[in-house]
Amino acid sequence: MKTLILTNRIPFPPNSGYPIVVYNTMKGLLKLGVEITLFSINPNKYKVDVEDIYDPLFEQIKFHSFNLDTEVNVYGALLNIFSNQSYNVSRYFDEDAAKLLGDILKENEFDIIQFEGLFVVPYLDVVKENSKAKVIYRAHNIEFDVWERIALTEKFTPRRSYLQFLARRLKVYETEQINRFHQVFAISEQDRQSILRFGCETALEVFPVALDFEKYVTDPSKTSFPTLFHLGAMDWRPNKEGLEWFLDEIWPDIEKLNSELRFYIAGKNMQKQFFEYDSENLVVEGEVFDAVEFINSKAIMIVPLLSGSGMRVKIIEGMAMRKCIIATSMAAEGIRCENGKDILIADTADEFYRAILQCITNPKKWREIGENARKTVERDHDVRIIAERMLNIYQKLLTV
Known part of the structure; x- marks a missing residue:
C-alpha cells in the first residue's frame, strides 16, 4: 500500500506534539509494510535543515519539502480582513508548493493521502485534481476552538475582537472542508463529538497519540x-x-x-x-x-x-x-x-x-x-495497536 502524508512542518526531530504524532504514525505504519511518501511544508518558524536529519526512519521514506514563510505580517493580516479566507490557514498555501505537490502526484500513484492537520487542507484541491487516492483528514485539534478559548482569556479589547474574528473565519473554513474527505480521524473522543456537532457526515474514527514504549x-x-x-x-x-x-x-x-x-x-x-x-x-x-x-x-x-x-x-x-x-x-x-x-x-x-x-x-x-x-x-496509546487499526481503515476505504 502506498500512502502520501502531508504535514505543515517537518516531523524530524520528533521533539514536540505535532512532530511526535506524525513521526509515530509513520513508524507504526512502516512496520506494517506501508510505503510512505512525506510532503512537508517547511515554515521559517520551525525550519529544519534536511541535510541535518539523521534518523533511521527518515531513510525508510520518500521525502519532499517546500520552504515557506508563514510568519504573520500586518499588511497580510489587514488585506485578509477584506477577503473571505482564514488568515491562519491561507498563510500555508503557496502556488509553487502546490505545483511541486502536483508533480509528485502525477509521477506517483497513491492509495491513501493523509492530511495531518488543518493547515495542509488548502492543498486538497491540488490532490483531487491529480489523484484518485482516498483522502483522509486527521484533526490534531479543533483549530477554531483553540482560538475561541484564547480570545476569551484576552483582556485587551481590540486584540480580543480580532482573535474572535480569526476564530469565526477558522470555524467557517473548518466546517466547510470536513465533508470533502473520505475519512476523518479525531485525536480524542471529545474532539470527535465536537466534529460531529459542527456537521461531519463522513466516516469518523478516534486515533489518539501513539507512543513506542x-x-x-x-x-x-x-x-x-x-x-x-x-x-x-x-x-x-x-x-x-x-x-x-x-x-x-x-x-x-x-x-x-x-x-x-x-x-x-x-x-x-x-x-x-x-x-x-x-x-x-x-x-x-x-x-x-x-x-x-x-x-x-x-x-x-x-x-x-x-x-x-x-x-x-x-x-x-x-x-x-x-x-x-x-x-x-x-x-x-x-x-x-x-x-x-x-x-x-x-x-x-x-x-x-x-x-x-x-x-x-x-x-x-x-x-x-x-x-x-x-x-x-x-x-x-500503544503505537502497534493504533497503527494496525489505522491500516485496517485504509484497507476498508480501498474496497469501497
Missing part, C-alpha cells in the same frame, strides 16, 4: 525529589498563558512549602520574561536536548493549561515515564484518565496548592499515581 524507560535512581517541572513549547500561546498564571497566582505560595523544593521549566522558544521571575527556587532551562531524560530526572509534572484543544502529547509522555501529573481539566481533556488514580486534576490555585502539598508530603502517593499512569497509556 521502548523509548520511555524510567530510572528512579536519577529522579530528584522534591521537584516540580513543566515542559512545553513557549511559542504556543496556551502554554505561555497557563505558565504565567501558575507562576503569578500559585507558585509564590508553593515555594514556601519546602526550602528544597525546585520548579524546573523547559521548552523551546522560552520567553525572556520567564528568566526574569524573582524566585530562587525557579529554574528556567529553556530547550532541553533530551526530553525523556529531563522528564525522568524530575518528580511531579505541572500542566496548568487554560485554553487549547486536542490532546497534550507531553502529558502522555509524562504518564509513560511514570510521572504524577497535576493538570487542569482543560489540559487532561481527551485522555482517558481518572482523577486521584492516574492523574491529579486541579483547576484553581487552591486545588493546585493542595495537590502539590499532598505529593511532596506523601511521596508514596505520587509514585502510585505514576505507576497507574503508565498502565493507562499502555492500554490506550
